[in-house]
Amino acid sequence: MGHLITLATSLNQWALDFQGNYERIIQSIAIAKEHGATLRVGPELEIPGYGCYDHFLEGDTILHSWEVLAKILASDHTMGIVCDIGMPVVHKNVIYNCRVIVHDRQILLIRPKMWLANDGNYREMRYFTPWMKHRQWEDHFLPRIIQTVTKQIKVPFGDCVISTVDTCIGVELCEELFTPASPHISMGLDGVEIFTNSSGSHHELRKLYTRVELIKEATLKLGGVYLYANQQGCDGDRLYYDGCAMIAMNGHIIAQGSQFSLNDVEVVTATIDIEDVRSHRTSRSRGLQAARSEVFHRIEVPFALSSGKFGDTDGTMTLGIQAKLSGARFHTPEEEIALGPACWLWDYLRRSRTQGYFVPLSGGIDSCATAVIVYSMCRLVAEAARKGDKQVIADARRMVGEPEDSVYIPLDPHEFCNKIFHTCYMGTENSSAETRKRAKALSEAIGSYHVDLNMDTLVTSVRDLFAFVTGMRPQFRAHGGSGAENLALQNIQARLRMLLAYLFAQLLPWVRGRQGALLVLGSANVDESLRGYLTKYDCSSADINPIGGISKTDLKKFIAYARDAFEIPILNDFLSAIPTAELEPISETYVQADEADMGMTYDELSVFGRFRKVEKCGPYGMFTKLVHEWGSFLSPVQIAEKVKHFFFEYARNRHKMTTLTPSYHAESYSPDDNRFDLRPFLYPSRFPWQFKKIDEVAAVLPDRSNPAVDKTKTD
Structure with missing residues (x-):
C-alpha cells in the first residue's frame, strides 16, 4: 500500500501584480514541500491574476506570464514535486485559459480549459477560446525564454492526463466541475485516480454548499481524490474569491481551508492512501463502463507521488480522518456578511495604499451595517496581528503612519478602528435626536473617529441661490409645496452629503496631523438599488460599497448576529428603528418612512429581485408565479398592482444603476449594471403590452385570498 501526500492551495493573487503573484506562488510551493507534498495545485490563472479582464487580450499579459513561469522553472522549487500552475497561453494564435503541469524544471503538459464560465459575473469567452478537441492533443512550440530554461522545443498541448509511476492525474478547470458532462467522469473511467481543479470562484451568500456538494459528488460514485484550489481575496474588482481549498476522497471532504482569511498564502494538505480509491472502484457496473471507455493520451513521468513505504506520512492522515468524520464546515449567512466584505475591504484598503475609510452615519441600519463590517475588518486585523502575521502588521503600520521598523502592533480592534475609520453624522432640521444619538453611540461602541455637524446653513444657501436666480423659493410638501419642490429639496440634502463626505474624507487625516486621504464607503443595500430608492449622486455615491449586494433582510439578521457576537448592545436600537431617509420635515402626523415611500416592503423587494434576475421573469412571468406564492393572502388584482408598481419604479430608476x-x-x-446585470437603462416604463395582459388575466382569476369565495366555481 502506498501513501500519497497531496495538497491544494489558496492564494490571494492580484490582477497584473506579476511580482507579488510570483512570490506567493513560490511561497505556496515551498510550504507544500515542507509538508512532504509531491503534488501542488494553485488557483485559476494564478500567474497574471484571474480578474485581468480585457488585459488578457494584451500581448504584455501573455509575455509576462511566460516570464514568471520561466523564473519559477529556473529555480529549484519544482524539483521533486509536480506543480499545476495557471496562466493564459496563445496556441496557434488563439488565447486559451490553461494549466501548465511542471516537474523538475520540465513542462509535462499544457492543458487548456474546455468549458468556459460565461454568465453572471464571468465573461471568459470574451478573452479565451474553449479547447474543442476533446481527448486530442497537439505539439505546442515553446517561447525561447522557456526553451532556454527547460531545453524543450515543444510540449503536449490538449486534453491529456499525467501518468506517474504509481498513479494517474487528470486536470479539471473550475467551470468544468459545474457542467453536466464533467471531464472527471470520463477521466475516472479511464483510470485517472487524482483530479485537480483550479478555480476562480467568487463568494455569494449561501453558495459554498453547492460547491462542496459538487466536489463530494465528483468522487462519491466515481471514486478518486479531488484537489480543489481556489483564489482567495479581492483581486481588484467587485468580487471576493472565497478560497476554501479542499481535498475530497471517495465522496468525503478530508481537508478544508478557510473561506475568509487575511492570509496571502494558505496551503491545505492531506495524506491519503491511493488503495482506498482502488477498493472504492471495485463495483461491477463501474467496471463494465470503464472497460468500454475512451482512452486519454497519457503523459508519462518517471516520478512517484508516494514514497512506496507503508506508514510513511507526516501525520496529516489523522487530520484527514477527523475532517471526514466531522464533514465540511459552513458559515451562517450572518457570519458570511461579517467576514466576506470585511476581507474584501481589507484587500482594497491595503492595495489602494490609502489611510482608512470614511462613512456618513445616518443613524439607520444600512450605514450601521457598513460601519459594523469595517469594525469586523478591524477585529480580523487584530486577530491576525496577535498570531504574528507579518504582512498584516506591516500593512497596518503603513496605514496609521508608523515606520516599518516601528513596534506598533494593532492588537486592539477599537484602537485600530479609531486610527483608520472615520464617521460623521450630517444632520439637518429634518433629522431627529434619536438618529443623531444612535450614530454617536455606535461610533463610541466600535471606536471610530466621529464628527457631528448640522448642514442647515449649507442647504439654506442653495435654496437662497435658487430663489435669487429664479425669483421662486421651493417649499416642502408639508409647507404647501408641490411634489417637484418636495423632491428637489430632499435631493439637495442628499447630494450635499456626498460633497461633504468627500471633503471630510480628503481632509480629516490632515486635521489629525496625518498624511494621505480616506476612501468613502457607500451604504445603499441591494433592494434600494433594485427599486431605485436613492438619489443619483447622493451619499450612496462613494468609492466602494460593502453592502451594495446584500438585502435589507439579511442585513437585519447580520446586525442581530453582530450585537451578540461583537458585544455591541446599541445595535438593538437600530433593529427596532423604522427605516427613514429623514429628508422631509417631521410633524405630529407625518414621519417619513422608507417602505411607505417605496410603496413596497423590503421583503417584497427581495422576492421581486429573485424572480427578475434568478428566475428570469418579465412582468407577466413574475405575476403568474406570484399568483401561486401570494394567492392565499392577496387577490390576483392586488398582486397585479404590486408587480406593475415594482416594474414601473424599477424601469424609471434603472438609469441610476449605470452610476x-x-x-x-x-x-x-444584484442589479449591478456594470458587470453582473446586463440590461437596458431606458425602458418603456409603463410596459403597455405586458401590463395589459396582466390586467386581463388578473380580472378572470379566482380570488383565493377570500375564504368566502366558492373555490369550486373557478372555470
Whole structure:
C-alpha cells in the first residue's frame, strides 16, 4: 500500500501584480514541500491574476506570464514535486485559459480549459477560446525564454492526463466541475485516480454548499481524490474569491481551508492512501463502463507521488480522518456578511495604499451595517496581528503612519478602528435626536473617529441661490409645496452629503496631523438599488460599497448576529428603528418612512429581485408565479398592482444603476449594471403590452385570498 501526500492551495493573487503573484506562488510551493507534498495545485490563472479582464487580450499579459513561469522553472522549487500552475497561453494564435503541469524544471503538459464560465459575473469567452478537441492533443512550440530554461522545443498541448509511476492525474478547470458532462467522469473511467481543479470562484451568500456538494459528488460514485484550489481575496474588482481549498476522497471532504482569511498564502494538505480509491472502484457496473471507455493520451513521468513505504506520512492522515468524520464546515449567512466584505475591504484598503475609510452615519441600519463590517475588518486585523502575521502588521503600520521598523502592533480592534475609520453624522432640521444619538453611540461602541455637524446653513444657501436666480423659493410638501419642490429639496440634502463626505474624507487625516486621504464607503443595500430608492449622486455615491449586494433582510439578521457576537448592545436600537431617509420635515402626523415611500416592503423587494434576475421573469412571468406564492393572502388584482408598481419604479430608476458605486457582490439578484446585470437603462416604463395582459388575466382569476369565495366555481 502506498501513501500519497497531496495538497491544494489558496492564494490571494492580484490582477497584473506579476511580482507579488510570483512570490506567493513560490511561497505556496515551498510550504507544500515542507509538508512532504509531491503534488501542488494553485488557483485559476494564478500567474497574471484571474480578474485581468480585457488585459488578457494584451500581448504584455501573455509575455509576462511566460516570464514568471520561466523564473519559477529556473529555480529549484519544482524539483521533486509536480506543480499545476495557471496562466493564459496563445496556441496557434488563439488565447486559451490553461494549466501548465511542471516537474523538475520540465513542462509535462499544457492543458487548456474546455468549458468556459460565461454568465453572471464571468465573461471568459470574451478573452479565451474553449479547447474543442476533446481527448486530442497537439505539439505546442515553446517561447525561447522557456526553451532556454527547460531545453524543450515543444510540449503536449490538449486534453491529456499525467501518468506517474504509481498513479494517474487528470486536470479539471473550475467551470468544468459545474457542467453536466464533467471531464472527471470520463477521466475516472479511464483510470485517472487524482483530479485537480483550479478555480476562480467568487463568494455569494449561501453558495459554498453547492460547491462542496459538487466536489463530494465528483468522487462519491466515481471514486478518486479531488484537489480543489481556489483564489482567495479581492483581486481588484467587485468580487471576493472565497478560497476554501479542499481535498475530497471517495465522496468525503478530508481537508478544508478557510473561506475568509487575511492570509496571502494558505496551503491545505492531506495524506491519503491511493488503495482506498482502488477498493472504492471495485463495483461491477463501474467496471463494465470503464472497460468500454475512451482512452486519454497519457503523459508519462518517471516520478512517484508516494514514497512506496507503508506508514510513511507526516501525520496529516489523522487530520484527514477527523475532517471526514466531522464533514465540511459552513458559515451562517450572518457570519458570511461579517467576514466576506470585511476581507474584501481589507484587500482594497491595503492595495489602494490609502489611510482608512470614511462613512456618513445616518443613524439607520444600512450605514450601521457598513460601519459594523469595517469594525469586523478591524477585529480580523487584530486577530491576525496577535498570531504574528507579518504582512498584516506591516500593512497596518503603513496605514496609521508608523515606520516599518516601528513596534506598533494593532492588537486592539477599537484602537485600530479609531486610527483608520472615520464617521460623521450630517444632520439637518429634518433629522431627529434619536438618529443623531444612535450614530454617536455606535461610533463610541466600535471606536471610530466621529464628527457631528448640522448642514442647515449649507442647504439654506442653495435654496437662497435658487430663489435669487429664479425669483421662486421651493417649499416642502408639508409647507404647501408641490411634489417637484418636495423632491428637489430632499435631493439637495442628499447630494450635499456626498460633497461633504468627500471633503471630510480628503481632509480629516490632515486635521489629525496625518498624511494621505480616506476612501468613502457607500451604504445603499441591494433592494434600494433594485427599486431605485436613492438619489443619483447622493451619499450612496462613494468609492466602494460593502453592502451594495446584500438585502435589507439579511442585513437585519447580520446586525442581530453582530450585537451578540461583537458585544455591541446599541445595535438593538437600530433593529427596532423604522427605516427613514429623514429628508422631509417631521410633524405630529407625518414621519417619513422608507417602505411607505417605496410603496413596497423590503421583503417584497427581495422576492421581486429573485424572480427578475434568478428566475428570469418579465412582468407577466413574475405575476403568474406570484399568483401561486401570494394567492392565499392577496387577490390576483392586488398582486397585479404590486408587480406593475415594482416594474414601473424599477424601469424609471434603472438609469441610476449605470452610476452605482462598485459593490461587494454577495447576492444572486444584484442589479449591478456594470458587470453582473446586463440590461437596458431606458425602458418603456409603463410596459403597455405586458401590463395589459396582466390586467386581463388578473380580472378572470379566482380570488383565493377570500375564504368566502366558492373555490369550486373557478372555470
